[in-house]
Amino acid sequence: MEKYDKLEKVGEGTYGKVYKAQDKTTGQLVALKKTRLEMDEEGIPPTTLREISLLQMLSQSIYVVRLLRVEHVEKNGKRLLYLVFEYLDxxxxxxxxxxxxxxxxxxxxxxxxxxxxxxxxxxxxxxxxxxxxxxxxxxxxxxxxxxxxxxxxxxxxxxxxxxxxxxxxxxxxxxxxxxxxxxxxxxxxxxxxxxxxxxxxxxxxxxxxxxxxxxxxxxxxxxxxxxxxxxxxxxxxxxxxxxxxxxxxxxxxxxxxxxxxxxxxxxxxxxxxxxxxxxxxxxxxxxxxxxxxxxxxxxxxxxxx
Missing domain, CATH: 1.10.510.10 (Transferase(Phosphotransferase) domain 1)
Incomplete structure:
Protein backbone atom coordinates (compact mmCIF):
# COMPACT_ATOMS: atom_id res chain seq x y z
CA MET A 1 0.00 0.00 0.00
CA GLU A 2 3.06 2.25 -0.40
CA LYS A 3 1.33 3.49 -3.58
CA TYR A 4 -1.10 5.59 -1.53
CA ASP A 5 -1.00 8.46 0.94
CA LYS A 6 -3.83 8.09 3.46
CA LEU A 7 -5.32 11.56 3.92
CA GLU A 8 -8.14 10.98 6.42
CA LYS A 9 -10.59 8.42 7.74
CA VAL A 10 -13.96 9.10 6.13
CA GLY A 11 -16.12 6.30 7.51
CA GLU A 12 -16.47 3.01 9.28
CA GLY A 13 -18.83 0.34 8.01
CA THR A 14 -19.92 -3.06 9.27
CA TYR A 15 -16.87 -4.77 7.83
CA GLY A 16 -14.09 -2.19 7.95
CA LYS A 17 -12.75 1.36 7.90
CA VAL A 18 -12.78 3.66 4.88
CA TYR A 19 -10.00 6.18 4.16
CA LYS A 20 -9.62 8.98 1.68
CA ALA A 21 -6.25 8.50 0.00
CA GLN A 22 -4.19 9.70 -2.94
CA ASP A 23 -2.33 7.63 -5.50
CA LYS A 24 1.28 8.88 -5.22
CA THR A 25 1.97 8.25 -8.91
CA THR A 26 -1.13 9.66 -10.59
CA GLY A 27 -2.46 12.02 -7.90
CA GLN A 28 -5.88 10.36 -8.23
CA LEU A 29 -8.06 10.47 -5.10
CA VAL A 30 -9.37 7.07 -4.05
CA ALA A 31 -11.35 5.55 -1.19
CA LEU A 32 -9.61 2.67 0.57
CA LYS A 33 -11.87 0.22 2.36
CA LYS A 34 -9.74 -1.75 4.83
CA THR A 35 -10.83 -5.18 6.04
CA ARG A 36 -8.74 -7.11 8.54
CA LEU A 37 -8.49 -10.83 7.83
CA GLU A 38 -8.30 -12.77 11.10
CA MET A 39 -5.36 -15.17 11.30
CA ASP A 40 -7.51 -18.20 12.09
CA GLU A 41 -9.57 -17.73 8.95
CA GLU A 42 -8.82 -19.82 5.92
CA GLY A 43 -8.60 -17.13 3.29
CA ILE A 44 -10.86 -14.14 2.73
CA PRO A 45 -14.20 -13.84 4.64
CA PRO A 46 -17.22 -14.86 2.54
CA THR A 47 -18.87 -11.44 2.98
CA THR A 48 -15.79 -9.73 1.52
CA LEU A 49 -15.51 -12.22 -1.34
CA ARG A 50 -19.18 -11.68 -2.09
CA GLU A 51 -18.83 -7.90 -2.12
CA ILE A 52 -15.76 -8.06 -4.39
CA SER A 53 -17.41 -10.38 -6.90
CA LEU A 54 -20.63 -8.31 -6.93
CA LEU A 55 -18.72 -5.05 -7.35
CA GLN A 56 -16.59 -6.41 -10.16
CA MET A 57 -19.77 -7.49 -11.93
CA LEU A 58 -21.69 -4.25 -11.30
CA SER A 59 -18.92 -1.67 -11.81
CA GLN A 60 -19.74 -1.29 -15.51
CA SER A 61 -22.51 1.19 -14.59
CA ILE A 62 -21.56 4.78 -13.82
CA TYR A 63 -24.37 4.72 -11.23
CA VAL A 64 -22.58 2.11 -9.10
CA VAL A 65 -19.36 3.10 -7.33
CA ARG A 66 -16.36 1.75 -9.24
CA LEU A 67 -14.01 -0.80 -7.69
CA LEU A 68 -10.59 0.05 -9.13
CA ARG A 69 -8.50 -2.76 -7.65
CA VAL A 70 -8.04 -5.10 -4.70
CA GLU A 71 -4.82 -5.11 -2.62
CA HIS A 72 -3.82 -7.91 -0.21
CA VAL A 73 -1.27 -6.84 2.43
CA GLU A 74 0.57 -8.74 5.16
CA LYS A 75 2.11 -6.53 7.84
CA ASN A 76 3.38 -7.34 11.35
CA GLY A 77 1.69 -10.72 11.29
CA LYS A 78 -1.65 -9.19 10.24
CA ARG A 79 -3.37 -9.83 6.94
CA LEU A 80 -5.28 -6.90 5.48
CA LEU A 81 -7.41 -6.54 2.40
CA TYR A 82 -7.89 -3.12 0.80
CA LEU A 83 -10.66 -2.48 -1.71
CA VAL A 84 -9.68 0.58 -3.77
CA PHE A 85 -12.70 2.58 -4.97
CA GLU A 86 -13.12 5.78 -6.92
CA TYR A 87 -13.49 8.68 -4.47
CA LEU A 88 -16.62 10.83 -4.27
CA ASP A 89 -16.68 13.87 -2.03
Whole structure:
Protein backbone atom coordinates (compact mmCIF):
# COMPACT_ATOMS: atom_id res chain seq x y z
CA MET A 1 0.00 0.00 0.00
CA GLU A 2 3.06 2.25 -0.40
CA LYS A 3 1.33 3.49 -3.58
CA TYR A 4 -1.10 5.59 -1.53
CA ASP A 5 -1.00 8.46 0.94
CA LYS A 6 -3.83 8.09 3.46
CA LEU A 7 -5.32 11.56 3.92
CA GLU A 8 -8.14 10.98 6.42
CA LYS A 9 -10.59 8.42 7.74
CA VAL A 10 -13.96 9.10 6.13
CA GLY A 11 -16.12 6.30 7.51
CA GLU A 12 -16.47 3.01 9.28
CA GLY A 13 -18.83 0.34 8.01
CA THR A 14 -19.92 -3.06 9.27
CA TYR A 15 -16.87 -4.77 7.83
CA GLY A 16 -14.09 -2.19 7.95
CA LYS A 17 -12.75 1.36 7.90
CA VAL A 18 -12.78 3.66 4.88
CA TYR A 19 -10.00 6.18 4.16
CA LYS A 20 -9.62 8.98 1.68
CA ALA A 21 -6.25 8.50 0.00
CA GLN A 22 -4.19 9.70 -2.94
CA ASP A 23 -2.33 7.63 -5.50
CA LYS A 24 1.28 8.88 -5.22
CA THR A 25 1.97 8.25 -8.91
CA THR A 26 -1.13 9.66 -10.59
CA GLY A 27 -2.46 12.02 -7.90
CA GLN A 28 -5.88 10.36 -8.23
CA LEU A 29 -8.06 10.47 -5.10
CA VAL A 30 -9.37 7.07 -4.05
CA ALA A 31 -11.35 5.55 -1.19
CA LEU A 32 -9.61 2.67 0.57
CA LYS A 33 -11.87 0.22 2.36
CA LYS A 34 -9.74 -1.75 4.83
CA THR A 35 -10.83 -5.18 6.04
CA ARG A 36 -8.74 -7.11 8.54
CA LEU A 37 -8.49 -10.83 7.83
CA GLU A 38 -8.30 -12.77 11.10
CA MET A 39 -5.36 -15.17 11.30
CA ASP A 40 -7.51 -18.20 12.09
CA GLU A 41 -9.57 -17.73 8.95
CA GLU A 42 -8.82 -19.82 5.92
CA GLY A 43 -8.60 -17.13 3.29
CA ILE A 44 -10.86 -14.14 2.73
CA PRO A 45 -14.20 -13.84 4.64
CA PRO A 46 -17.22 -14.86 2.54
CA THR A 47 -18.87 -11.44 2.98
CA THR A 48 -15.79 -9.73 1.52
CA LEU A 49 -15.51 -12.22 -1.34
CA ARG A 50 -19.18 -11.68 -2.09
CA GLU A 51 -18.83 -7.90 -2.12
CA ILE A 52 -15.76 -8.06 -4.39
CA SER A 53 -17.41 -10.38 -6.90
CA LEU A 54 -20.63 -8.31 -6.93
CA LEU A 55 -18.72 -5.05 -7.35
CA GLN A 56 -16.59 -6.41 -10.16
CA MET A 57 -19.77 -7.49 -11.93
CA LEU A 58 -21.69 -4.25 -11.30
CA SER A 59 -18.92 -1.67 -11.81
CA GLN A 60 -19.74 -1.29 -15.51
CA SER A 61 -22.51 1.19 -14.59
CA ILE A 62 -21.56 4.78 -13.82
CA TYR A 63 -24.37 4.72 -11.23
CA VAL A 64 -22.58 2.11 -9.10
CA VAL A 65 -19.36 3.10 -7.33
CA ARG A 66 -16.36 1.75 -9.24
CA LEU A 67 -14.01 -0.80 -7.69
CA LEU A 68 -10.59 0.05 -9.13
CA ARG A 69 -8.50 -2.76 -7.65
CA VAL A 70 -8.04 -5.10 -4.70
CA GLU A 71 -4.82 -5.11 -2.62
CA HIS A 72 -3.82 -7.91 -0.21
CA VAL A 73 -1.27 -6.84 2.43
CA GLU A 74 0.57 -8.74 5.16
CA LYS A 75 2.11 -6.53 7.84
CA ASN A 76 3.38 -7.34 11.35
CA GLY A 77 1.69 -10.72 11.29
CA LYS A 78 -1.65 -9.19 10.24
CA ARG A 79 -3.37 -9.83 6.94
CA LEU A 80 -5.28 -6.90 5.48
CA LEU A 81 -7.41 -6.54 2.40
CA TYR A 82 -7.89 -3.12 0.80
CA LEU A 83 -10.66 -2.48 -1.71
CA VAL A 84 -9.68 0.58 -3.77
CA PHE A 85 -12.70 2.58 -4.97
CA GLU A 86 -13.12 5.78 -6.92
CA TYR A 87 -13.49 8.68 -4.47
CA LEU A 88 -16.62 10.83 -4.27
CA ASP A 89 -16.68 13.87 -2.03
CA UNK A 90 -19.91 13.32 -0.11
CA UNK A 91 -22.92 11.08 0.41
CA UNK A 92 -26.62 11.82 0.02
CA UNK A 93 -27.19 12.10 3.78
CA UNK A 94 -24.58 14.88 4.09
CA UNK A 95 -25.87 16.47 0.89
CA UNK A 96 -29.44 16.62 2.25
CA UNK A 97 -28.16 17.98 5.59
CA UNK A 98 -26.27 20.74 3.77
CA UNK A 99 -29.63 22.07 2.57
CA UNK A 100 -31.02 22.28 6.08
CA UNK A 101 -28.78 25.17 6.94
CA UNK A 102 -26.65 27.41 4.78
CA UNK A 103 -24.87 30.31 6.46
CA UNK A 104 -27.25 30.05 9.38
CA UNK A 105 -30.35 30.14 7.20
CA UNK A 106 -32.77 27.21 6.94
CA UNK A 107 -33.35 26.63 3.24
CA UNK A 108 -36.95 26.24 2.14
CA UNK A 109 -36.43 23.12 0.08
CA UNK A 110 -34.07 20.74 -1.64
CA UNK A 111 -34.26 21.81 -5.34
CA UNK A 112 -36.89 19.71 -7.14
CA UNK A 113 -34.73 19.30 -10.25
CA UNK A 114 -31.94 17.82 -8.07
CA UNK A 115 -34.41 15.45 -6.38
CA UNK A 116 -35.68 14.38 -9.79
CA UNK A 117 -32.17 13.85 -11.18
CA UNK A 118 -30.89 11.98 -8.11
CA UNK A 119 -33.97 9.75 -7.95
CA UNK A 120 -33.64 8.88 -11.64
CA UNK A 121 -29.95 8.03 -11.20
CA UNK A 122 -30.78 5.96 -8.11
CA UNK A 123 -33.37 4.01 -10.13
CA UNK A 124 -30.76 3.51 -12.89
CA UNK A 125 -28.23 2.14 -10.38
CA UNK A 126 -30.81 -0.08 -8.65
CA UNK A 127 -32.13 -1.36 -11.99
CA UNK A 128 -28.55 -2.19 -13.01
CA UNK A 129 -28.17 -4.27 -9.82
CA UNK A 130 -31.53 -5.99 -10.27
CA UNK A 131 -30.99 -6.74 -13.97
CA UNK A 132 -27.77 -8.53 -12.95
CA UNK A 133 -29.65 -10.54 -10.32
CA UNK A 134 -28.40 -8.59 -7.27
CA UNK A 135 -30.45 -7.21 -4.37
CA UNK A 136 -28.67 -4.36 -2.56
CA UNK A 137 -30.62 -4.84 0.72
CA UNK A 138 -29.14 -1.79 2.50
CA UNK A 139 -30.12 1.26 0.47
CA UNK A 140 -30.02 4.44 2.57
CA UNK A 141 -28.73 8.00 2.01
CA UNK A 142 -25.38 7.18 3.67
CA UNK A 143 -24.78 4.43 1.07
CA UNK A 144 -25.40 6.71 -1.93
CA UNK A 145 -22.31 8.70 -2.94
CA UNK A 146 -22.57 12.08 -4.65
CA UNK A 147 -20.24 13.94 -6.98
CA UNK A 148 -21.40 17.49 -6.22
CA UNK A 149 -19.63 19.11 -9.18
CA UNK A 150 -21.03 16.75 -11.80
CA UNK A 151 -24.36 16.12 -10.05
CA UNK A 152 -23.86 12.34 -10.20
CA UNK A 153 -25.27 9.89 -7.65
CA UNK A 154 -23.85 6.37 -7.27
CA UNK A 155 -24.97 3.30 -5.35
CA UNK A 156 -22.27 2.11 -2.92
CA UNK A 157 -21.66 -0.34 -0.08
CA UNK A 158 -22.81 -3.69 -1.36
CA UNK A 159 -21.68 -5.45 1.84
CA UNK A 160 -25.21 -6.79 2.36
CA UNK A 161 -25.91 -7.30 -1.33
CA UNK A 162 -26.53 -10.77 -2.63
CA UNK A 163 -27.45 -12.47 -5.83
CA UNK A 164 -31.06 -13.58 -6.00
CA UNK A 165 -32.54 -16.33 -8.10
CA UNK A 166 -35.94 -17.49 -9.27
CA UNK A 167 -37.57 -19.21 -7.45
CA UNK A 168 -36.73 -17.07 -4.45
CA UNK A 169 -34.65 -18.63 -1.71
CA UNK A 170 -35.03 -17.98 2.00
CA UNK A 171 -32.96 -14.95 3.08
CA UNK A 172 -32.15 -13.38 6.42
CA UNK A 173 -34.61 -10.72 7.57
CA UNK A 174 -31.88 -8.84 9.48
CA UNK A 175 -31.16 -6.50 6.59
CA UNK A 176 -31.54 -2.84 5.73
CA UNK A 177 -31.14 -0.05 8.25
CA UNK A 178 -34.41 0.16 10.18
CA UNK A 179 -35.76 3.42 8.72
CA UNK A 180 -35.57 2.09 5.15
CA UNK A 181 -36.67 -1.48 5.86
CA UNK A 182 -39.65 -2.85 3.93
CA UNK A 183 -42.72 -3.96 5.92
CA UNK A 184 -42.49 -7.56 4.66
CA UNK A 185 -38.99 -7.77 6.19
CA UNK A 186 -40.12 -6.11 9.42
CA UNK A 187 -42.91 -8.70 9.63
CA UNK A 188 -40.42 -11.54 9.40
CA UNK A 189 -40.68 -12.61 5.77
CA UNK A 190 -37.61 -14.51 4.60
CA UNK A 191 -38.78 -14.78 0.98
CA UNK A 192 -38.46 -11.42 -0.66
CA UNK A 193 -37.26 -9.89 -3.87
CA UNK A 194 -36.53 -6.54 -5.56
CA UNK A 195 -39.45 -4.92 -3.69
CA UNK A 196 -37.27 -4.56 -0.56
CA UNK A 197 -34.93 -2.24 -2.47
CA UNK A 198 -37.80 -0.28 -4.05
CA UNK A 199 -39.35 0.39 -0.64
CA UNK A 200 -35.98 1.83 0.44
CA UNK A 201 -35.89 3.97 -2.73
CA UNK A 202 -39.34 5.35 -1.82
CA UNK A 203 -38.16 6.23 1.70
CA UNK A 204 -35.09 7.98 0.26
CA UNK A 205 -37.28 9.87 -2.25
CA UNK A 206 -39.51 11.15 0.56
CA UNK A 207 -36.47 12.08 2.66
CA UNK A 208 -35.04 14.23 -0.15
CA UNK A 209 -38.38 16.07 -0.35
CA UNK A 210 -38.89 16.45 3.43
CA UNK A 211 -35.18 16.79 4.35
CA UNK A 212 -35.83 14.31 7.16
CA UNK A 213 -36.64 10.58 7.29
CA UNK A 214 -40.22 9.54 6.59
CA UNK A 215 -40.31 6.64 9.06
CA UNK A 216 -37.84 7.06 11.94
CA UNK A 217 -38.59 4.20 14.33
CA UNK A 218 -36.23 3.11 17.10
CA UNK A 219 -37.28 -0.55 17.09
CA UNK A 220 -38.87 -2.95 14.61
CA UNK A 221 -42.27 -2.56 16.28
CA UNK A 222 -42.03 1.25 16.35
CA UNK A 223 -40.96 1.24 12.72
CA UNK A 224 -44.03 -0.79 11.73
CA UNK A 225 -46.32 1.50 13.73
CA UNK A 226 -44.86 4.60 12.01
CA UNK A 227 -45.58 2.99 8.64
CA UNK A 228 -49.11 1.86 9.60
CA UNK A 229 -50.02 5.30 10.98
CA UNK A 230 -49.01 6.91 7.69
CA UNK A 231 -50.17 4.37 5.11
CA UNK A 232 -53.00 2.79 7.12
CA UNK A 233 -52.89 -0.62 8.79
CA UNK A 234 -52.67 -3.28 6.07
CA UNK A 235 -55.20 -6.10 5.75
CA UNK A 236 -55.73 -9.13 3.54
CA UNK A 237 -57.51 -7.00 0.95
CA UNK A 238 -54.64 -4.52 0.58
CA UNK A 239 -51.94 -7.15 1.00
CA UNK A 240 -52.99 -10.79 0.56
CA UNK A 241 -51.07 -13.06 2.92
CA UNK A 242 -50.00 -10.32 5.35
CA UNK A 243 -51.75 -11.89 8.35
CA UNK A 244 -49.84 -15.17 7.87
CA UNK A 245 -46.40 -13.52 8.05
CA UNK A 246 -44.33 -14.70 11.02
CA UNK A 247 -44.43 -11.50 13.09
CA UNK A 248 -47.98 -10.40 12.28
CA UNK A 249 -50.13 -9.47 15.30
CA UNK A 250 -53.40 -7.62 15.81
CA UNK A 251 -52.19 -4.04 15.30
CA UNK A 252 -54.14 -0.83 15.96
CA UNK A 253 -56.34 0.05 13.00
CA UNK A 254 -55.28 3.29 11.32
CA UNK A 255 -56.63 4.82 8.15
CA UNK A 256 -54.15 6.10 5.54
CA UNK A 257 -53.09 9.74 5.74
CA UNK A 258 -53.01 11.98 2.70
CA UNK A 259 -49.56 11.70 1.15
CA UNK A 260 -50.07 15.04 -0.59
CA UNK A 261 -50.71 16.76 2.78
CA UNK A 262 -47.65 15.12 4.33
CA UNK A 263 -45.42 16.15 1.40
CA UNK A 264 -46.91 19.45 0.19
CA UNK A 265 -43.79 20.34 -1.82
CA UNK A 266 -44.10 17.26 -4.02
CA UNK A 267 -46.08 17.60 -7.25
CA UNK A 268 -48.94 15.14 -8.03
CA UNK A 269 -46.79 12.99 -10.37
CA UNK A 270 -44.21 12.64 -7.57
CA UNK A 271 -46.92 11.67 -5.06
CA UNK A 272 -48.16 9.02 -7.49
CA UNK A 273 -44.66 7.58 -7.99
CA UNK A 274 -43.98 7.58 -4.24
CA UNK A 275 -47.26 5.78 -3.54
CA UNK A 276 -46.24 3.07 -6.05
CA UNK A 277 -42.87 2.66 -4.32
CA UNK A 278 -44.52 2.47 -0.88
CA UNK A 279 -47.09 -0.10 -2.00
CA UNK A 280 -47.73 -2.63 0.78
CA UNK A 281 -48.02 -5.69 -1.45
CA UNK A 282 -44.43 -6.34 -2.63
CA UNK A 283 -45.64 -8.03 -5.83
CA UNK A 284 -47.46 -4.80 -6.80
CA UNK A 285 -44.59 -2.46 -5.87
CA UNK A 286 -43.14 -0.59 -8.84
CA UNK A 287 -39.78 -1.81 -10.19
CA UNK A 288 -36.80 0.48 -10.86
CA UNK A 289 -37.20 -0.03 -14.61
CA UNK A 290 -40.92 0.87 -14.46
CA UNK A 291 -40.18 3.85 -12.20
CA UNK A 292 -37.84 5.36 -14.81
CA UNK A 293 -40.77 5.46 -17.27
CA UNK A 294 -43.10 7.20 -14.79
CA UNK A 295 -44.57 10.61 -15.79
CA UNK A 296 -42.71 12.19 -12.84
CA UNK A 297 -39.62 12.09 -15.06
CA UNK A 298 -41.31 13.36 -18.24
CA UNK A 299 -39.68 16.81 -18.08
CA UNK A 300 -36.25 15.40 -17.19
CA UNK A 301 -33.62 15.42 -19.93
CA UNK A 302 -32.90 11.69 -19.87
CA UNK A 303 -30.32 11.97 -22.67
CA UNK A 304 -27.77 13.21 -20.09
CA UNK A 305 -27.91 9.90 -18.20
Missing amino acids: TDLKKYIDSYKRAEGQILSRFPSRVIQSFLYQLCKGVDHCHSHGVLHRDLKPQNLLVDKEKGILKVADLGLGRAFTIPLKSYTHEIVTLWYRAPEVLLGSTHYSIGVDMWSVGCIFAEMVRRQPLFAGDSELQQLLHIFRFLGTPDEEKWPGVSSLRDWHDYPQWKPQSMANALPLLEPEGIDLLSKMLEYNPSNRISAKEAMEHPYFDNLDKSQF
